[in-house]
Amino acid sequence: MKLIKLVSIIAFALASGFAFAAAPGNIAVGSVEGTVVVTAADGVEKQLVAGYVIRENSRVSTGKDSTAKFILANGTVVVLKPNTTLDVSQFEQNNPAAVNGQDYSTFVTEPEATAGSLTTVRLVKGTAMFKVAKLLPGSKFTVKTSAGNIAVKGTTFYVTVSGASVSAGCIDGAIAVSPTGRATLTLTSGKSATISGTSGSLSFGRASVALTNEAKTAFAEEETKKAASSTTGTGSADAFDVTMPPASVEGPIGSDRISEVNSASSVGDGRLY
Numbered sequence: 001m002k003l004i005k006l007v008s009i010i011a012f013a014l015a016s017g018f019a020f021a022a023a024p025g026n027i028a029v030g031s032v033e034g035t036v037v038v039t040a041a042d043g044v045e046k047q048l049v050a051g052y053v054i055r056e057n058s059r060v061s062t063g064k065d066s067t068a069k070f071i072l073a074n075g076t077v078v079v080l081k082p083n084t085t086l087d088v089s090q091f092e093q094n095n096p097a098a099v100n101g102q103d104y105s106t107f108v109t110e111p112e113a114t115a116g117s118l119t120t121v122r123l124v125k126g127t128a129m130f131k132v133a134k135l136l137p138g139s140k141f142t143v144k145t146s147a148g149n150i151a152v153k154g155t156t157f158y159v160t161v162s163g164a165s166v167s168a169g170c171i172d173g174a175i176a177v178s179p180t181g182r183a184t185l186t187l188t189s190g191k192s193a194t195i196s197g198t199s200g201s202l203s204f205g206r207a208s209v210a211l212t213n214e215a216k217t218a219f220a221e222e223e224t225k226k227a228a229s230s231t232t233g234t235g236s237a238d239a240f241d242v243t244m245p246p247a248s249v250e251g252p253i254g255s256d257r258i259s260e261v262n263s264a265s266s267v268g269d270g271r272l273y
Contacts, residue, residue, distance in 0.1 A: 024055045025073040025093040025117060028104055030221075034066025034082070056092065061085045062126070069218065073099050074117045075107030075133030076141065079218040084126025089144070093117045105222045109134040109154075120144060127160040129215045131222065147195040148179035156219070157187075158211050164197025169207030171215055 029052040036048040041057035048060065048068060060080060062068055068080045072091055080086055098113035110117065116136045121128075122144040132141050134154035143150040143159055147166040150159060155173025159166065168177050169192035178184040179195045179202065187193055192207045 022094045023092060023096050025091045025096045025114075026104075027054045027058075027073070027088065027091060028052075028071050029054065030069040030071050030077075030105065032066075032068050035063035036066050036068045036080075037061050037063075054088065056088055056090050058088045059085065059124075060088065071104040071222070072117075072119065073104050074110040074114065074119070074135065074139070075104055076119070077105065077131045077219055077222050078121075079129040079215070081127040081129070081214075084128060085124040086126075086128055087122040087124060089122055090118055090120040092119075106226055107133055108226050110136045110139060112136065123159050123161050125161050127158060127211070129156075129158040129211065129218060131156045131215070131219050147197045147200075148177060148182075151176045151178070156215060158208070158215060160211075165194060166197065167192060167194040169211060171207055171212050 029048055029050055031050050032048050037045050037060070038048045038052075038054055039045045039059040039061070040054075046052075048054075054060070054070070060068060060070075062080045062082055062084045064082055066082050069077065071077050073093065073096060078086070094115035094117070095113060098115075099107075099111050102111075110133050114136075116139045118139065119141045121142075128143075130141075130143070130152075132152050132154050135141060139153075141152050145159065145161055145166045146164070150157070150168050152173070152175050155175060156171040157169060157173075157175045158171065159168050168175060168187065170187040170189055172189050174186055174188050176184050176186055177193055177195075179200065181200065182202070185193070190207050192205050194203045194205075195201075196203075
């Protein structure tokens with residue numbers, strides 16, 4: 001069945017003449033608290049409000065005591081904490097019209113009808129929390145920072161940029177962390193890594209319990225919608241589990257590169273932390 005679905009996705013893309021980066025996808029603003037500004041590609045600034053739709057090449061900045069939540073048309077939810085700036089550099093789908101008028105927050109997995117997506121965001125400063133829907137084969141989701149990149153295929157995690165240092169914590173699933181100039185490593189559930197921008201050194205620990213609990217609260221509404229959606233035959237809910245594993249870190253820093261995380265549960269190459 002999975003093979004048939006994959007073949008149908010490829011056939012659809014070929015028959016329709018779509019290639020990746022076919023058209024910008026929609027990003028729906030779910031909630032806004034405080035002062036949040038969005039700057040479009042033409043430099044025009046607007047106060048962000050719930051219900052607004054933004055596109056790629058936008059910068060979203062939250063002020064003091066301000067937060068924003070938005071949902072990409074592939075089911076991915078992003079939450080920005082106060083004093084955070086995130087550039088949505090790219091969000092493109094092969095067939096964005098396939099999900100027009102739908103509630104993106106109910107998507108358990110990326111809709112097959114869209115035939116895939118490419119997403120690149122850059123965290124300039126502050127903290128962003130991500131719950132990436134299980135993506136289709138070929139789709140990619142990358143978070144760029146000044147100290148390296150984080151790539152995922154379907155998982156929950158956070159990234160914090162503080163001055164020259166970057167921290168990434170995996171809440172659920174697995175993330176591939178690629179420090180600039182160093183080998184890629186995999187962080188599993190409950191683990192975190194901090195990259196020092198001045199020295200490039202790496203340190204490991206547990207994911208922040210505070211941020212984990214905040215993410216649980218922030219994503220609770222989407223989890224409820226997805227669970228309700230699964231009872232109507234649109235797919236099974238991916239339960240949000242924030243149980244923390246032991247804090248131990250296994251083994252030395254890995255030297256093996258992994259080109260891509262194929263799924264949150266099937267990362268078999270590279271070192272695990």
